[in-house]
Amino acid sequence: MLISILIALYILIALIMVISLLLNGVRPSKTLAWLLAIFTIPVGGFLLYILFGRNRRKSKMFSLKNQFGPINKLEHVTCHPEISGNKQKITSLINKTSKCQVTCHNDLDLLKDGKNTFESIFHALEEAKEHIHLQYYIFEDGLLADKLLEVFERKIAENVTIRLLYDGIGSYSLSKKYLKKLKKIGVETAQFLPFKFGRFLSALNYRNHRKIIVIDNKIGFTGGINISDKYLKGDPALGKWHDTHLKIEGEAVDFLNRTFMTDWYLASGNKVDFSSFKVYRVPKIGTSLQIVPSGPDDDFDVMEQVYFSIINSAEKYLYIVNPYIIPNHAILQALMTAALSGVDVRILMSSTTDIKLVDWCVRAYFESYLKAGIKIYLYAEGFLHSKVMLCDDEIASIGTANLDNRSLQQNYEAQVFVYDATLCKHMKSDFLKDCEKSILLSDYEKYKERPWGKKLIEGFAKLLSPLL
Incomplete structure (x- = not known):
């Protein structure tokens, strides 16, 4: 019975x-x-x-995308970046799907690797007068965390408000002792979708992968670098961690802050009066860019659509740096179509990743790339964690989003799309230098003769690609 x-x-x-x-x-x-x-x-x-x-886009785990109301068009100057007509469609796509328009009163600094990035971050933190907002997927105990604690204590003594948001899974190792120290000195903290049994089934697969710092709504940082000492000391197994970050000054920082404040409200339940934050502009027309936040609660697959559009718009070259390229059918077909159409498509990634199963799944697509004429470069001097896409000296994409199902469908991400020929050419030069130090895979006939055992492992891993 x-x-x-x-x-x-x-x-x-x-x-x-x-x-x-x-x-x-x-x-x-x-x-x-x-x-x-x-x-x-x-x-x-x-x-x-x-x-x-x-399907989170149907069930809407959170539906507070516009909690601050529509962006006042008078606050931001409409900009028209100097890019070709077919790429203008990308700026319109971003504006319609994420409500983040192009801004041009910005100064931009490209930051490579941990040392340069954290030197710039700590210098900017010392200049804070009103507030410091920090949001990280991984925030770990260590030298960096201790140094931040010292800065926080000094700034709070100067009446600066500090809010720290960290992901419940990515920062699971963050100690209660450190959190108590933060609370003691007056730092407001919140945990995004904490690891709790009551919400385990509904929240485990949806993480906040963003890395954001906003200082006085004037200076912002975002990119691939987390708060972890491995960015300074390296990793015993993978060697030195290489990554790309951005420092932004100007009106685009307002969009970063709106992204943070939305996530802060979702995690803490505390709504902050956003009307008190002034939009800052650098005096002259500077770098044109768009901030693109994306997540499982968006009405559209924002990041997938933008990546897809950039790949399809490429006419001369498309260069990608990314450790986790596990493309869905649409992205794979777009990459292959671009290469078969004569576009110089190159992918630069580490010779190995930090997760073996992911490494097998990433390699499961190599044969398809090579068959279409895509060049693969395997970097062996450490671990490349950057999420970069360069297209035709017109668009540079830097941020947190990988080219996998998790970033495109499930994670909360933040990507910056920059429309600046000078920056693109500088980053292209760096890319080509890294390629010279890497192992080139370009011979399809030779690669497809690899041992059948490797093919079997890769095929099994590929079945799990929607979950990775």
């Missing part, structure tokens, strides 16, 4: 999930995959679906 009741209950739950899949309008291939999992893996199938399968 009990077994019959359990079977009936399982069938009822499975049917509810089937109806949910049909109503949510996910891709047919994904729907079929989840239906197969639900009906062939007892219990485990619907647990996996709860963890990884639900």
